[in-house]
């Protein structure tokens with residue numbers, strides 16, 4: 132085994148025998164020793180002073196890049212505006228200390244909040260009903276596709292076992308369809324980045340349960356033939372699942388239900404507050420048109436004629452629960468607070484997100500290849516093909532951005548764009564902040580042409596350089612192994 136690569140000293144390496152960070156009061160009870168079996172000689176604790184510990188952890192905390200310290204242009208992830216006030220709201224004792232087994236009469240406010248949020252999300256989707264149970268976007272997909280499967284079986288169309296998925300889709304789409312027992316048929320995207328009605332027409336027959344569509348697509352482009360595609364799918368007996376992860380491009384501007392979509396999941400942690408990027412928790416509320424409502428997971432928050440709120444479990448056709456209790460309630464509270472704060476100005480979010488992405492497109496189009504040359508929605512996808520010809524790949528560009536204090540964008544996704552560079556500025560970045568980011572992208576493009584070596588060997592300023600990223604995710608090394616001898620100790624022997 133080799134020592135992990137690090138330039139920051141580990142707390143164990145600051146250890147000095149006998150040094151201590153606390154002063155214990157004099158012993159006023161008889162002294163006894165711990166049972167032998169609880170003592171582990173292989174677990175020495177670092178002997179450090181209080182200030183050693185405080186400085187160590189404070190220094191480590193500054194090594195993390197965060198949305199609170201700079202722009203975070205990861206496309207398809209929407210590391211967006213998470214108002215700090217919503218963190219307070221989600222922690223109100225009246226919300227945070229509830230127990231899901233409490234009697235309905237004691238949690239009227241919570242059920243009311245969920246009932247109203249269901250209504251807002253149905254309105255924004257242009258659909259009839261909403262479940263708040265799913266715990267993530269992919270979980271919303273699973274819920275929605277199970278609803279489609281249940282509906283098709285219910286009307287005697289159980290032979291529909293295929294699902295069409297465009298090649299630009301997020302990987303979760305085909306995975307979801309497969310998990311529901313469907314066979315996936317891929318559809319090629321055309322030269323303008325659209326799903327072509329001809330391709331849909333060709334595949335759409337009585338074996339197809341439906342189509343999974345992302346709008347705007349993961350290319351950041353509005354599906355220009357969406358009405359035609361919806362007409363074809365419906366005429367041939369299929370339903371349309373819309374992946375709504377990109378809803379922040381069209382909030383209050385276009386309703387997926389009015390564009391012919393039958394089911395839609397939201398990524399509440401991408402569109403309606405809740406910081407994400409740390410792996411959760413998420414929320415994937417899923418909306419459906421009227422004829423699919425009976426199949427939604429039960430229970431749904433409901434309101435009686437006398438104004439009392441309750442859990443409605445009277446849904447004989449329901450696919451059943453998809454999650455314990457009532458979903459990730461903290462996310463639900465944040466989303467509610469977010470939507471209420473914006474009110475009818477919600478659409479400004481989308482106007483600004485789209486404006487910012489097109490501004491970045493206009494500023495960088497001379498330096499990076501633009502595979503689909505048209506107005507984009509909330510994110511813009513470039514290709515690093517031109518730089519790749521000089522031997523500098525998209526990964527190198529991403530690493531070089533780190534030297535300039537910019538978080539890299541999403542890279543190599545969507546897969547159909549070679550050397551993809553996907554930038555989502557989000558609606559909250561100012562003109563100055565966008566200009567700063569664009570200047571750096573332009574500088575790195577210049578470096579790739581003039582001094583490729585400096586880009587190829589980046590990052591130069593980060594505490595660690597090029598990592599085995601797959602290894603770090605699959606075999607994380609999260610603890611200190613005292614048996615690992617530091618490299619320096621080996622070298623001085």
Ligand SMILES: *Cc1c(COP(=O)(O)O)cnc(C)c1O
Nearest residue numbers: 207267268269301303374376413
């Ligand atoms: C993020 C994303 C998903 C998956 O959502 P999770 O909440 O991460 O499960 C699905 N589709 C698209 C287009 C996405 O951007």
